Amino acid sequence: MNKLLTFNSLSYRTSLQPRMVQPSLTVRKEGVGRCTKVHRNINLEKLRNGYLFTEIARRELQHLEKYPNAKVISLGIGDTTQPIPDNISMSMANYARALATAEGYRGYGAEQGNKELRKAIAETYYKDVLVKESEVFVSDGSQCDIARLLLVLGSNVTVAAQDPSFPVAYIDSSVIVGQAGDLEDEVGKYCNIEYLECGPGNNFFPDLKGTSRTDIIFFCSPNNPTGHAATQNQLEQLVEFARNNGSIIIFDSAYAAYVTDGCPRSIYEIPGAREVAIEISSFSKFSGFTGVRLGWTVVPEELLFSSGFPVINDFNRIICTCFNGASNIAQAGGLACLSSEGLEAVHSVVDYYKENTKILIDTLASLGIKVYGGINAPYVWAHFPGRKSWDVFAEILEKTHITTVPGSGFGPGGEEYIRISGFGHRESILEASRRLEALF
Numbered sequence: 019m020n021k022l023l024t025f026n027s028l029s030y031r032t033s034l035q036p037r038m039v040q041p042s043l044t045v046r047k048e049g050v051g052r053c054t055k056v057h058r059n060i061n062l063e064k065l066r067n068g069y070l071f072t073e074i075a076r077r078e079l080q081h082l083e084k085y086p087n088a089k090v091i092s093l094g095i096g097d098t099t100q101p102i103p104d105n106i107s108m109s110m111a112n113y114a115r116a117l118a119t120a121e122g123y124r125g126y127g128a129e130q131g132n133k134e135l136r137k138a139i140a141e142t143y144y145k146d147v148l149v150k151e152s153e154v155f156v157s158d159g160s161q162c163d164i165a166r167l168l169l170v171l172g173s174n175v176t177v178a179a180q181d182p183s184f185p186v187a188y189i190d191s192s193v194i195v196g197q198a199g200d201l202e203d204e205v206g207k208y209c210n211i212e213y214l215e216c217g218p219g220n221n222f223f224p225d226l227k228g229t230s231r232t233d234i235i236f237f238c239s240p241n242n243p244t245g246h247a248a249t250q251n252q253l254e255q256l257v258e259f260a261r262n263n264g265s266i267i268i269f270d271s272a273y274a275a276y277v278t279d280g281c282p283r284s285i286y287e288i289p290g291a292r293e294v295a296i297e298i299s300s301f302s303k304f305s306g307f308t309g310v311r312l313g314w315t316v317v318p319e320e321l322l323f324s325s326g327f328p329v330i331n332d333f334n335r336i337i338c339t340c341f342n343g344a345s346n347i348a349q350a351g352g353l354a355c356l357s358s359e360g361l362e363a364v365h366s367v368v369d370y371y372k373e374n375t376k377i378l379i380d381t382l383a384s385l386g387i388k389v390y391g392g393i394n395a396p397y398v399w400a401h402f403p404g405r406k407s408w409d410v411f412a413e414i415l416e417k418t419h420i421t422t423v424p425g426s427g428f429g430p431g432g433e434e435y436i437r438i439s440g441f442g443h444r445e446s447i448l449e450a451s452r453r454l455e456a457l458f
């Protein structure tokens with residue numbers, strides 16, 4: 019049997035789908051060369067096979083081989099599709115042009131990020147909750163900062179994460195740094211990781227009374243994939259739980275810009291959170307910077323290790339050691355996003371995606387499919403009771419040429435669900451709705 023799976027870059031484009039996942043990856047289960055004497059990292063050996071979105075791209079490619087003329091609509095991987103507003107892209111272009119001049123040239127910047135941008139993030143995002151500019155660390159995206167945070171914390175901490183949740187960042191990164199035990203195949207969970215079940219039965223918030231203490235609690239709101247934004251009351255419970263247990267919350271607010279119904283956008287809106295929470299966030303889904311790469315992490319001065327040592331000092335150390343600062347061109351773009359003109363432009367793009375999710379919600383609901391999310395997030399979480407999520411994914415792809423994401427890819431709690439992304443051009447969303455109506 020050929021153990022070499024090769025998928026080449028997808029180069030086709032359709033009118034409905036100007037952007038595609040572009041896997042260009044060679045997965046070998048066994049090498050063809052000569053062995054060294056170096057052992058493979060046992061933590062990487064523990065990882066479950068494959069990366070979810072790579073597997074989805076592989077299935078999409080297989081589908082296209084079967085139906086070469088199909089106009090596949092990708093509502094799977096949550097990548098943004100709308101152009102970056104002109105004033106923001108111009109600020110990056112101007113910065114890049116200036117690099118060609120003696121006056122405009124800049125080399126390394128501060129590892130923590132451009133001071134002006136840190137100030138703008140503190141003032142724009144945290145104006146009501148007081149985060150100091152010095153507590154904001156600009157990054158090349160929140161996924162990278164999660165890995166760096168885990169490096170700060172080391173392999174001896176215990177970890178909890180929502181189930182379902184964004185698996186790559188929290189669970190896989192924890193496994194890689196050695197915080198997890200082996201994968202228990204029957205249940206699809208890693209030993210030593212506390213899975214916080216979040217579903218419609220508990221209003222997408224874990225039963226904290228039945229939850230064991232862990233050092234770290236990953237919490238994402240609005241959540242990817244369920245789209246649920248935790249309420250003020252839920253976050254108060256979470257902060258109280260962390261304070262009582264002496265735990266640290268790593269709060270992922272990557273989708274905060276999508277919150278419209280009054281739920282908190284930042285964990286620091288909750289009294290007492292500064293002593294127990296780190297917040298990671300991103301320009302990716304807020305301003306279409308998935309490819310530009312820009313995010314930030316807030317580490318409050320009051321957050322201390324058990325010895326009394328400030329966490330911010332160690333985070334700063336890791337940033338200076340393992341990261342040399344975000345691209346100055348991307349940071350120029352970030353600053354433009356936070357100008358009043360920039361904010362207006364990016365919010366109108368966010369509204370566009372939210373209109374897309376509304377179309378999807380209305381379509382699915384009219385077909386009698388129970389849907390969650392989509393109000394405070396660009397994702398719709400659709401329930402197919404009694405069915406395996408990979409089967410639903412396969413049926414939808416086969417019969418409608420639409421890619422979604424099977425819920426089980428986000429953890430065992432995602433079984434029976436699929437995630438449908440509202441990132442897409444309106445034309446594609448309307449066409450996807452028509453095809454779903456025809457199928458169901």
Ligand SMILES: Cc1ncc(COP(=O)(O)O)c(C=O)c1O
Binds near residue numbers: 158159160161270272
């Ligand atoms: C919840 C969540 N956090 C973080 C990320 C990664 O964001 P970034 O592009 O800033 O690395 C994503 C990306 O989809 C996400 O869904």
